[in-house]
Amino acid sequence: MKIVVCLKQVPDMESKFKIVDDKKVDEAQIAFKINDFDNYAVEAALQLKEKHGGEVVIVSVGPNRAAKDIRQAFAMGADWGIHVADDAILAGDSFVIANTLAKAVESIGGVDLIMTGVQSEDLQAGVTGVMVADLLNMPHCTNVVKIETADGKAYTLNRELEGGLNEVLELTGPAVLSIQSGINEPRYPTLPGIMKAKKKQLDVKTGADLGVSADSRVDFIKMFIPVADSMAEILEGAPEEVADKLVDKLKNVAKVI
Amino acid sequence: MAKLLVIAEHRDGKLSEGTLELCRIAKEVAPGLGLEPAAAVFAKDDALAKEVANYIPEVFSVADGAVELYTADGYSQAIKAVVESQDVKGVLLAHTYDGVDLAGKVAMAIDAGIVSNCNKAEVDGGKLVLTRNIYNGKLQETKSIKTDKFVVSFEKGAYDPAESGAGGAVTAVSVSFGDIRTKVKEVIETSAGGVDITNARVIVGGGRGLKDGDKFKEVVISLAQKLGGEYAGSRPVIDSGWIEASRQVGQSGKTVAPDLYLALGVSGAVQHVAGMKGSKCIVAVNKDPEAPIFNIATYGIVGDLFEVIPAFSAKL
Numbered sequence: 001m002k003i004v005v006c007l008k009q010v011p012d013m014e015s016k017f018k019i020v021d022d023k024k025v026d027e028a029q030i031a032f033k034i035n036d037f038d039n040y041a042v043e044a045a046l047q048l049k050e051k052h053g054g055e056v057v058i059v060s061v062g063p064n065r066a067a068k069d070i071r072q073a074f075a076m077g078a079d080w081g082i083h084v085a086d087d088a089i090l091a092g093d094s095f096v097i098a099n100t101l102a103k104a105v106e107s108i109g110g111v112d113l114i115m116t117g118v119q120s121e122d123l124q125a126g127v128t129g130v131m132v133a134d135l136l137n138m139p140h141c142t143n144v145v146k147i148e149t150a151d152g153k154a155y156t157l158n159r160e161l162e163g164g165l166n167e168v169l170e171l172t173g174p175a176v177l178s179i180q181s182g183i184n185e186p187r188y189p190t191l192p193g194i195m196k197a198k199k200k201q202l203d204v205k206t207g208a209d210l211g212v213s214a215d216s217r218v219d220f221i222k223m224f225i226p227v228a229d230s231m232a233e234i235l236e237g238a239p240e241e242v243a244d245k246l247v248d249k250l251k252n253v254a255k256v257i
Numbered sequence: 258m259a260k261l262l263v264i265a266e267h268r269d270g271k272l273s274e275g276t277l278e279l280c281r282i283a284k285e286v287a288p289g290l291g292l293e294p295a296a297a298v299f300a301k302d303d304a305l306a307k308e309v310a311n312y313i314p315e316v317f318s319v320a321d322g323a324v325e326l327y328t329a330d331g332y333s334q335a336i337k338a339v340v341e342s343q344d345v346k347g348v349l350l351a352h353t354y355d356g357v358d359l360a361g362k363v364a365m366a367i368d369a370g371i372v373s374n375c376n377k378a379e380v381d382g383g384k385l386v387l388t389r390n391i392y393n394g395k396l397q398e399t400k401s402i403k404t405d406k407f408v409v410s411f412e413k414g415a416y417d418p419a420e421s422g423a424g425g426a427v428t429a430v431s432v433s434f435g436d437i438r439t440k441v442k443e444v445i446e447t448s449a450g451g452v453d454i455t456n457a458r459v460i461v462g463g464g465r466g467l468k469d470g471d472k473f474k475e476v477v478i479s480l481a482q483k484l485g486g487e488y489a490g491s492r493p494v495i496d497s498g499w500i501e502a503s504r505q506v507g508q509s510g511k512t513v514a515p516d517l518y519l520a521l522g523v524s525g526a527v528q529h530v531a532g533m534k535g536s537k538c539i540v541a542v543n544k545d546p547e548a549p550i551f552n553i554a555t556y557g558i559v560g561d562l563f564e565v566i567p568a569f570s571a572k573l
Contacts, residue, residue: 011392013392013393013395013524014524014545016547017392017395017396017547019396025392025396093370094361094371094373095364095370095371098361118357119357121393122391122392123391124374124389124390124391124393125373125374126352126357126360126361126373126374127357127360127361127364127371127373128361129361130329130357130358130359130360130361130362131361131362131364131365133361133362134361134362134365134366135365139329139330139438139439140329140358140362141358141439142354142357142358143354143357143358145447156442158445158447159354159358160354160509161268161354161355161444162353162354162508162509163509163510163511163512164446164447164448164449164502164503164505164509164510164511165444165445165446165447166444166445166447167441167443167444168441168442168443168444168445169439169440169441169442170439170440170442171438171439171440172438181492181493181496182492182495182496216370216403217364217369217370217371217402217403217404218370218371218372218400218401218402218403219400219401219402219403220398220400221386221398221399221400221401222398222399223391223396223397223398223399224396224397224398224399225395225396225397226390226394226396226397226552228551228552229552230552230553231551231552231557232539232541232551232552232553232554232555232556232557233555233556233557234551234556234557234558234559235556235557235558236559239560239561239564239565239567239568240568242558242560242565242568242569243565243568243569243571243572244572246540246556246558246569247569247572247573249556250517250538250540250556254517254537254538254555254556256459256516256517256537256538257459257484257517257573
């Protein structure tokens with residue numbers, strides 16, 4: 001099987017996000033990593049490869065710093081990758097990113113399955129993978145929590161629904177699956193894996209190389225720190241002191257213990 | 258006049274709460290955009306379309322076996338047909354499991370720009386301005402759509418449901434369906450069995466901040482026992498296998514509303530908050546002062562839960 005995993009590098013969500021010029025965050029204070037959901041997608045792809053043979057190709061749109069995390073996926077076991085590093089494309093909306101990913105997949109040729117995370121942790125749009133499926137005229141399934149296939153062509157999938165329900169559905173590949181967290185336990189790279197990753201092929205491309213336009217359908221206006229409707233009453237002090245205050249509040253004010 | 262179209266969501270013959278929230282949004286913003294609010298219901302018959310007509314002035318009903326159950330192919334074909342035949346400019350969807358499966362495909366099908374997972378829509382100079390969370394709710398952004406047609410999806414619970422009494426008209430629309438490439442076999446309950454935490458008076462909920470399963474047990478489970486309550490977890494806790502799935506609180510788990518909910522090491526992601534924001538008193542302990550959980554908590558402690566909770570527990 002030839003499996004493509006669309007991977008995005010995202011900030012660690014525990015980073016401090018400082019806004020610059022109302023339009024971007026100060027990267028100096030941010031640590032970057034593989035989007036958590038994509039990590040599960042990489043693992044799911046590697047498991048299918050181990051069962052059915054073939055290769056796992058990483059496709060990523062991101063600035064130069066994203067190469068570190070594409071190689072992280074290589075260290076987990078992915079075979080090679082395409083890195084679209086193009087500022088104009090990167091400034092685009094989901095439509096531009098989906099077009100770019102679709103063109104990159106087409107440039108690989110003969111792809112049996114495309115996997116993405118359900119969403120990116122930073123923007124949480126959850127639309128790009130579905131758009132890629134539509135652009136490549138493939139069926140899709142989102143929020144996948146279980147994958148069964150005997151031949152790498154016909155799939156039985158569990159799609160997560162609200163409140164602990166799963167929809168069991170069937171489709172035939174090539175297809176796009178967006179992978180939900182918890183579907184597997186992503187492996188950690190081994191030392192030999194890390195060594196091998198350094199030599200694996202990573203093709204760096206631009207939007208022009210792939211023939212995609214950077215014309216967005218959506219305008220970004222600004223970013224800002226949300227104003228909370230209400231804010232918790234913050235109890236301050238050393239652990240012993242806040243513990244006393246909390247006991248008092250819960251017993252005498254909220255009357256819940 | 259062109260339409261702003263709500264796509265109804267339903268399961269087992271019941272409309273989702275989100276559908277009624279979308280009806281409110283459509284009625285609120287349509288006039289400023291020069292549009293008329295309407296809804297589309299895809300089901301095996303028109304019973305639900307009649308129900309939706311209580312909340313919005315016009316409802317298009319596609320009653321067809323092809324859309325008895327949700328599929329992305331079936332729904333996107335039905336939406337395209339209604340958009341083209343009824344002069345629809347904008348489509349509103351719920352950002353739910355089905356909504357996420359559908360939204361990107363609808364945008365492609367009708368050549369529209371899309372902004373998903375929004376929590377606010379405002380009209381500014383005839384233009385729709387959309388607000389949404391980014392970076393796990395630590396920041397927000399505003400966006401607008403440039404294309405003639407637009408698709409917007411909204412976070413569940415961002416708006417109150419529309420009031421009934423609209424007395425809307427139901428119009429049948431027929432659609433000739435093409436291929437539906439996914440086949441739904443069944444819907445199964447995955448967290449069947451296990452403990453029912455929904456009736457507990459006190460719940461101690463733990464998140465990623467607990468670090469590992471042993472520490473979760475040491476801190477969260479023992480505090481729950483001491484308080485005579487139940488313990489629960491956010492999605493990462495269940496994904497890591499620290500506790501069983503029946504104890505997951507949030508969008509993909511249980512919805513709880515105890516007298517006291519202690520959120521320990523929980524950042525306050527929208528998906529988790531959806532399952533516990535109805536709690537009477539919420540206590541949040543987190544080392545990150547900017548964690549969104551502090552926006553919904555009653556009492557907050559910014560600090561190391563491994564120091565604060567043992568001290569608190571000792572005083573009970």
